[in-house]
Amino acid sequence: MPPSNPIPTSMRAAHFTSPPTTQISQTAPVPTIQNSGIYTFIRVLSTSLNPVDYKFASLPQPFPRLAIGSAPITPGIDFVGRAWKTTHPDLKAGDLCWGKHNGPTKHGTCADYTLHTGKDGIAKVPEGYMALLEQGRSLAELGGVGVAGMTALQALMMGDLPYNRSGGAERGGKVFINGGSGGTGTFAVQMAKHGFGCETVVASCSGSNAELVRSLGADEVVDYRSTNVVDGLKEWSRRNGGQQFDIIVDMAGMDPYVYWQAHHYLKRDGGKYVMVGAGTGIKDVVLLTKLMMWPGVLGGGKRPFQLFMLSGTTKEQWNLFGKWMVEGKLKTVIEDENRFDLADIDKAFEKLKTGRTRGKIVVKVAEDGH
Ligand SMILES: NC(=O)c1ccc[n+]([C@@H]2O[C@H](COP(=O)([O-])OP(=O)(O)OC[C@H]3O[C@@H](n4cnc5c(N)ncnc54)[C@H](OP(=O)(O)O)[C@@H]3O)[C@@H](O)[C@H]2O)c1
Structure with a gap:
């Protein structure tokens, strides 16, 4: 041994x-x-x-x-x-x-x-x-x-969600995960629903992965291949009483309109857009700069934007993740x-x-x- x-x-x-x-x-x-x-x-x-x-x-x-x-x-x-x-x-x-x-x-x-x-x-x-x-x-x-699970955890911890406000005592809140079927997205969907106890989880993915993403905890799925995500979210927002999401976690990255139009579906008070999936190429960096800098009055973003970088992971975060896995709230797909x-x-x-x-x-x- x-x-x-x-x-x-x-x-x-x-x-x-x-x-x-x-x-x-x-x-x-x-x-x-x-x-x-x-x-x-x-x-x-x-x-x-x-x-x-x-x-x-x-x-x-x-x-x-x-x-x-x-x-x-x-x-x-x-x-x-x-x-x-x-x-x-x-x-x-x-x-x-x-x-x-x-x-x-x-x-x-x-x-x-x-x-x-x-x-x-x-x-x-x-x-x-x-x-x-x-x-x-x-x-x-x-x-x-590792990277995917801890990214999902730290990104969701940035949201103004009842779980975060109450030190884990309360449940509720509404989350949109842009890109729910990949490594990070599958953790984020499960975690939002079963760990953070969100009342509503909406996620985007290809239609062929909708069933998987629903089985992980998404209440609604936007098929980004057949529906424009912004239109899908505006429609969701109309049906659900206005700007409702507490946090949007974006794993997919590079459609700037999902952020620029977020005031239609992201809460005015406390709502936050967390960008995880930004690319690293020159074109990506240019797009990201434009995404962040374009003024709201000219059609740019009107809600807080945070570029996510996975930081050091603490013992408490691993313990929480492990506890949720043992409790059956999370699995690695x-x-x-x-x-x-x-x-x-x-x-x-x-x-x-x-x-x-x-x-x-x-x-x-x-x-x-x-
Ligand atoms: N900033 C950080 O610290 C950090 C940390 C972790 C990850 N990341 C980044 O986050 C991104 C996701 O990472 P990952 O590990 O989840 O990658 P991954 O496992 O390779 O993600 C693959 C998934 O992305 C989905 N996807 C692709 N284009 C999409 C679109 N336009 N809309 C919605 N979903 C789309 C695909 O969904 P379908 O097959 O259903 O189409 C696929 O299931 C990567 O760019 C990665 O570099 C950044």
Whole structure:
């Protein structure tokens, strides 16, 4: 078992060649453990992919090199695994842990081992979760939470929702999730309905995913392929007594009119537009600048706009997420076609890049105990 095992000298790891293309090295160097500070050296069991994994590494140099380091770069932020060696105050060697790195890192999680540093962003697997394995839940679900799950949580925490105002005591409020069927959206829909206890959750997705999104907790679905989202929301607003949403969380990004027209469906007092899915290309940055700067009197936005950046994740956030998972309020949506082995990491990235994934893409690295 891990505690008595020495740190290996080499390992299997995916290395970006030309992101998102990778090659697997069987003899990659393992991350070097510092002698001081809080760290956890982890035997990775499962990870999941997020658009940021390749988007960031694909930026022109020198940005990726300055932020992540020089080649070879192993992708992957999310993980579930065994703490092999740790100085974390809440963990001991051999514990199962889950979490995420702070961002893209040189020794990511698409590898046999990864090194997590710091106190935040890692926790013991939720109490009570192991008992669920016999009921069809999996450790891979925990490895699929990371960036997407914590983004959904932190974004919804920005809303003027009864749950947030009352420290979790009250339920209610109305939420629109733009893009409810992807990795982040599937968490956001479930969380809004079953965690934050919102009275109404409306979400957009392709018509073919409407049933899935409804099954996760959406009361209404706008099929963005057959209906203009702004028209769909105005219509919803007409039927529901005016500007009603407390928060709009936008995973899809780049239709500026969803924000510019938000005064038709977002509450005047306390309503907030949270932009999660803004792109990173030059065109995206230009559009985002226009989206934020265009004056309200000339047809621009008239409600508060917040550009979301996932920040450090606290122990309390992981505990809350884990509790909701154990209570059955949240699951990671993983379809069979979105399960990959580390050896097939390129296929997993190809799937991610289509932008059409239902739920999460997970990558199995090892069986527990191996
Ligand atoms: N700012 C941050 O800190 C942060 C954190 C996490 C994620 N993000 C960003 O948020 C976005 C979503 O991330 P993700 O992990 O959920 O990605 P993902 O899993 O790849 O999302 C795929 C989903 O996007 C949906 N989609 C695509 N175009 C859409 C549109 N016009 N309207 C509604 N839905 C649309 C697709 O729905 P259908 O298949 O149903 O069409 C698909 O299910 C990405 O751009 C990502 O980079 C940012």
